Amino acid sequence: MARFVEISDAGDERLTDYVRLRDVSLRRRLETEHGLFIAEGEKIIHRAWQAGYRPRSLLLAPRWVDGLRELIDASDIDVYLVDESMAERITGFHVHRGALGSFERQPPRPMSALLEARRLVVCEDIVDHTNVGAIIRCAAGLGWDGVLLAPRAADPLYRRAIKTGMGAVFSLPWARMDDWAHDLDRLREGGFTVAAMALRDDSLTLTELVGRLREHPGKLALLMGTEGSGLSSHWIGQADVVVRIPMARGIDSLNVAAAAAIACYALAE
Known part of the structure; x- marks a missing residue:
């Protein structure tokens, strides 16, 4: 049974899991050291719990x-009760959803666990957490099998990524690559056609790639690049095919999450 604790001091040392949630560098260090992540909002807290993540505490x-009674009654955790102004002093922002949960991370899934998939989105060094969350949500909602992240890509279990993805990270398999320079070879050896989304003169349109896949169906790994410069030349050079979304009115490209949504819809099996 959970224990209810009323909080009157924002500096209470028991609240370490929740301090300065907008400080990315602090959170990266704290969450890595303590093996935790933060879920924001009743719905996302429920999804994390239902996916098998173990709660550490709640701040409500x-x-x-x-609304969280089922989790509370089933868990031996502290439930810290605060008003909205206290929550803001603790976390550093207005917690308009009124509920935060600290959960234990699970052991990381190895890249090899995704090699049996049919459709993978592969993110190279996408560092914006909202973009990573949105891409995972797109992949999950549009029927893809998983997301593979380069070593320097943003953390899918960072609070903003989870929030943007509406908790899709809890249901869609994801993993990190071991070796940025060579792991595309592992995908190809696993039977994937590696398709790079990039602006290049010899690229296929998305429609042309769809046509090829209808004639020769198979496994597909779709490479998505960084927010600024796109995919590296190293990754483009290793791809089996380069693909683009045709644009109009002088616009050369879309936000990476929007491009992922379009591509995932068009290329889903």
Whole structure:
């Protein structure tokens, strides 16, 4: 049974999991050291719990207790009760959803666990957490099998990534690559056609790639590049095919999450 604890001091040392949630460098260090992540909002807290992640504690405005009663009654954790102003002092931002949960991370999934998939999105060094969350949400919602992340890509379990992805990270398999320079070879050896989304004169349109896949169906790994410069020349050079979304009115490209949504819809099996 959970224990309810009313909090009157924002500096209470028991609240370490929740401090300065907008400080990315602090959170990266704290969450890695303690093996935790933060879920924001009643719905996402429920999804994390239902996916098998173990709760460490909850930080709630009292009005959210009833909505999380099932988790609370099943867990031996502390539930810290705060008003909205106290929550803001602790976390560093207005917690408009009124509920935060600290959960234990699970052991990382190895890249090899995704090699049996049919459709993978592969993210090279995409560092914006909202983009990573949105891409995972697109892949999950549009029927893809998983997301593979280069070593320097943003953390899918960072609070903003989870929030943007509406908790899709809890249901869609994802993993990190071991070797940025050579792991595309592992995909190819695993039977994937490696398709790089990039602006290049010899690229296929998305429609042309769809036509090829209808004639020769098979496994597909779709490479998505960084927010600024796109895919590296190293990755483009290793791809089996380069593909683009045709654009109009002098616009050369879309935000990476928007491009992923279009491509995942068009290329889904």
